[in-house]
Amino acid sequence: MATDAAACTAVDELGACSAPAEPGAPLALCTTHLLAAYDWVAREQGVTDVLPGACLVCGSRVGVHYPSGWTCAVCEWRLGDAPDLDVLPARVDVVYYVRWRDRVKIGTSANPRQRLAVIPHDEVLAFERGGRLIEQRRHAQFAASRYPGGEWFAFDAPIAALVAELAAGVDDPWQRYDRWRSEELARRA
Numbered sequence: 204m205a206t207d208a209a210a211c212t213a214v215d216e217l218g219a220c221s222a223p224a225e226p227g228a229p230l231a232l233c234t235t236h237l238l239a240a241y242d243w244v245a246r247e248q249g250v251t252d253v254l255p256g257a258c259l260v261c262g263s264r265v266g267v268h269y270p271s272g273w274t275c276a277v278c279e280w281r282l283g284d285a286p287d288l289d290v291l292p293a294r295v296d297v298v299y300y301v302r303w304r305d306r307v308k309i310g311t312s313a314n315p316r317q318r319l320a321v322i323p324h325d326e327v328l329a330f331e332r333g334g335r336l337i338e339q340r341r342h343a344q345f346a347a348s349r350y351p352g353g354e355w356f357a358f359d360a361p362i363a364a365l366v367a368e369l370a371a372g373v374d375d376p377w378q379r380y381d382r383w384r385s386e387e388l389a390r391r392a
Contacts, residue, residue, distance in 0.1 A: 211236055246270055254282060261385035263378070278385030293387035296334035297380060298341060300366050302326045306350065307358045307366070311338040315380060329369035330376045332383055341365075 211220040211233035222233035232240065246269075254266035258275035265276040273282035298311050301324035311334055312318035319327065331337060342349065348356040356362055373379050 249274075251276055256282070258282070258385075259285070260388060261381045263381060263385070275385070277382050278389055280385075293384045295332065295380070295383045295387050297383070298331040298333050298338045300328040300331070300362075300369070302328050302358060303355075305358055306355045307362055308353075308355050309338065309341050309345070310354050311335055327376050328366045329373075330380050330383075331369050 209223065210231070211222045211224050212231040213220045213233070213236040215236075220233055220236060222235065224231040225234050225237055228237055230237070230240075249267035249269045251265065251267050254264050254273060254275065257264055258266070258278060258280055260280040261275060261278040263275050263277040266273045266282060267276050274280065275282065294313050296311060296313050297315055298309060299315050299319065301308050301310075301319060301322065303324045307328065308322065308324065310318070310322075313334075315330065331341075342354070345356050345362055348359050348362060350356065370376065
């Protein structure tokens with residue numbers, strides 16, 4: 204609910220503020236008092252912004268800045284803390300969809316970076332959380348598009364529709380995978 208009051212309604216140690224209220228602000232406050240309120244909330248809630256460096260745990264570049272320092276907005280790891288070497292990497296099985304020319308490979312891996320490093324592909328299209336069971340379901344679902352003797356499929360409309368659904372709202376499939384890993388790590392902690 205925006206207000207267009209003529210004067211700021213804040214009262215501080217100097218008395219009532221006589222500055223004009225910021226037009227369209229949700230409260231009848233001047234710019235100075237809106238910024239004071241923002242700083243007060245930011246001190247408690249933090250401010251989401253780009254991290255000074257990538258998170259060492261999940262690779263995210265988005266963080267929350269508090270007066271005491273930065274934390275990753277994805278996995279909440281404190282920037283500057285070294286990951287515990289005794290903590291094993293979080294295992295997240297995924298079904299991957301990669302395009303090579305006019306074909307799509309539908310496979311699964313618990314370590315897609317390593318797996319995809321040895322598979323020729325032009326583009327990582329999407330990841331789907333799940334292992335062999337999901338992979339087998341997708342192979343059966345798209346059996347009519349499958350090239351003989353492997354996990355390669357024609358990149359036709361039904362597969363394109365599923366890939367679009369899986370990739371909706373995701374600029375980079377690796378970010379989704381990293382988020383799943385950080386969530387798994389947080390569950391174990």
